[in-house]
Amino acid sequence: MRTQSRRRPPRATLAAVAAGTLLAPLLSGCWVGAGGAGSGGDAINVLMVNNPQMVELQKLTAAHFTKDTGIKVNFTVLPENDVRDKISQDFANQAGQYDVATLSNYEIPIYARNGWLKEMDPYVDEDPGYDEQDVLKPMRQSLTGDDGKLYGQPFYGESSFLMYRKDLLEREGLTMPANPTWQEVGEIAAKLDGAEPGMKGICLRGLPGWGEVMAPLTTVVNTFGGTWFDEGWNARLDSPEWRKATKFYVDLVREHGEAGAAQSGFAECLNNTTQGKTAMWYDATSAAGLLESANSPVKGKMGYAPAPVEKTESAGWLYTWAWGIQNASRNPDNAWKFVSWASGKEYEQLVGDETGWSNVPAGKRASTYENPDYRAEAAAFQEMTRKAIEQARPDDPGVQPRPAPGIQFVGIPEFTDLGTQVSQEISAAIAGRQSVESALKKSQQLAEEISEEYEGR
Numbered sequence: 087m088r089t090q091s092r093r094r095p096p097r098a099t100l101a102a103v104a105a106g107t108l109l110a111p112l113l114s115g116c117w118v119g120a121g122g123a124g125s126g127g128d129a130i131n132v133l134m135v136n137n138p139q140m141v142e143l144q145k146l147t148a149a150h151f152t153k154d155t156g157i158k159v160n161f162t163v164l165p166e167n168d169v170r171d172k173i174s175q176d177f178a179n180q181a182g183q184y185d186v187a188t189l190s191n192y193e194i195p196i197y198a199r200n201g202w203l204k205e206m207d208p209y210v211d212e213d214p215g216y217d218e219q220d221v222l223k224p225m226r227q228s229l230t231g232d233d234g235k236l237y238g239q240p241f242y243g244e245s246s247f248l249m250y251r252k253d254l255l256e257r258e259g260l261t262m263p264a265n266p267t268w269q270e271v272g273e274i275a276a277k278l279d280g281a282e283p284g285m286k287g288i289c290l291r292g293l294p295g296w297g298e299v300m301a302p303l304t305t306v307v308n309t310f311g312g313t314w315f316d317e318g319w320n321a322r323l324d325s326p327e328w329r330k331a332t333k334f335y336v337d338l339v340r341e342h343g344e345a346g347a348a349q350s351g352f353a354e355c356l357n358n359t360t361q362g363k364t365a366m367w368y369d370a371t372s373a374a375g376l377l378e379s380a381n382s383p384v385k386g387k388m389g390y391a392p393a394p395v396e397k398t399e400s401a402g403w404l405y406t407w408a409w410g411i412q413n414a415s416r417n418p419d420n421a422w423k424f425v426s427w428a429s430g431k432e433y434e435q436l437v438g439d440e441t442g443w444s445n446v447p448a449g450k451r452a453s454t455y456e457n458p459d460y461r462a463e464a465a466a467f468q469e470m471t472r473k474a475i476e477q478a479r480p481d482d483p484g485v486q487p488r489p490a491p492g493i494q495f496v497g498i499p500e501f502t503d504l505g506t507q508v509s510q511e512i513s514a515a516i517a518g519r520q521s522v523e524s525a526l527k528k529s530q531q532l533a534e535e536i537s538e539e540y541e542g543r
Contacts, residue, residue: 129158130420133173134188135407136163139242139447142437143428150436151427157420166297170502177202182414185421189410191228191480192495194238197410198231204411206236209422216426220451224478229408238408239429243449244372245393245402245474246305246494250274251365252389254281268306268334268394271366275342278365287342289364290335292516293351296505299512301403301494302368305393307331308484309401314496314533317487319540321533323508323526333522336515348517360384368394370405371474374467375444390470392477397485403494404478406450449475489540500536507532 134140144161152158162184164172173187177197189197197203210218218226221240229238248266255262255274258281263270275287291299307313312327322328339347344358356373358364360383367373377388393402409425411418427433431453437446443463448454448471455461455472464471483493491497495505511525 128156128420129160130185130415130417130424131160131162131183132186132424133162133164133169133176133184135166135169137166137407139445140188140407142441142445143241143433143447146433146436146440151424155420155423155427157423159424167295177410177412180412180414182412182416184412185415185417186409186411186424188241188407189238191225191238191404191406191408192492192497192501194229194408194410195231195491195497196499198233198235198237202413203231203237204413204415204418204421206239206411206422206425209426210236213422213426216430217453220431220453222450222452222472222475224404224475224480225406225408225450228404228406228480238406238410239425240406240408240450241429242372242447243404243406243475244370245404245449245471245478246302246369247371247393247402247470247474248391249359249367249369249373249377250389250391251278251281251384251387253387254278254365255389257281262389262391264391266391266394268309268396271368271394272334272338272342275338275366279342281365282362285362286344286358286364288338288366288368289344289350289355289358290339290347290368291351291355292339292343292347292513293349293354294506294509294513295351296495296502296509298351298509299516300505300509301405303332303335303512304494305401305403305483306335308493309394309396309398310334311397311485313484313486313488315489315537315540317489319489319537321530321537323533324530329522329526332512332515332526336512336522339516340518348513371402371467371471372449374471375448375464378464378466379444380442386466388466390467392470392474398483400474400477400479401483402474402478404475404480405494498536498540500539504532504536 144163147159176183180202210216225240225243229236231237250262258277260274260277278287291302293299307328310327310331312325312331313322316322344350344364352369355367355369356376359367359377374390378385395401409429411421411425415421434446434454438459443460446460455468461468478493480491480493495501508529511528514520515522515525
């Protein structure tokens, strides 16, 4: 029987409230633009996340793209949470301050549905050198709107897999199965505790955030047979499958995981793994390039296995940081020229030549995985990464039909808030401040409010 909760206002009301929220920084005078520079003429404004590969792009742009095209690019580079807020402000209001922004495969279908993005098919059709068919099919599909049109181009793509110290497994007489189950991973983690002084068996994200702890945990829920919502939009966070998956995850990280797990995200697990504090790590395939970089203490010591499973054949997520062009852009043609360059084969070659092929923003083009230079430098992980991306099933990631696409997220606007609130409950359970049962009871009530809005659609 459904728990009674306050009836949510209609979606139109919610949209109006959201718009008011987005406008608040503008009205308070806190809006900060791209260094005061405006787009137009031969200049464009680009708003992007501050991950290392984006920062490298910023360094290379003037000497290559601008030199070749005469188009000046004004970059605004911010941490992930900040950049998402600023993008939503500018694009939701169609303010046009930024021509291009980094968006993920979560946002792009939603933004396209709202009319905030420029369709890219006409540009692709007139730019055969871009070679759209070379973009991996799961990436193309994830950046396509409900109308079947393209609204984004990937800068890099990723799935998720298990990274482990193969030298330690060999020393301890352990074998990683070719397609491990989560139960097998848990058993190996227990045996690797203390393999080196102070070492823990595994690192798993516990940091609150819909893109932090909820990303890996949702893949575990999927393969254990759970789902956020069933086909009829009924919330299912209190189901036996959710409870079993979440208890497994929480128990594993509490018993055999890193210190301070409730505050550990991607960056913390990367540090723990490279510093020899954890023997295994389940996370994004993009981490492998960092583990195998020239200055990594664990270079050559790592092994890679598919995302662990239980009831499904595969369990890896699908994610891309991609480029979207704002519909209100004053300079969409030059914006496309930048997108085409930044996501094209030419840029990958440039990065490979200048900084090494392990630094190439991979995971998006078939040609990357056919390039002998890339294959040689990324030999430890490139084939496993490509396979994980190609096996990802965003429309069918579990054992039952879903009402919205997404593997590690639910492709609806409300998920950012819902996922964040649920993540706080899960993180509290990891920290030992409440039981898994209590965390999921509260989470179910939160999800039921979304159910009420979508039921019957």
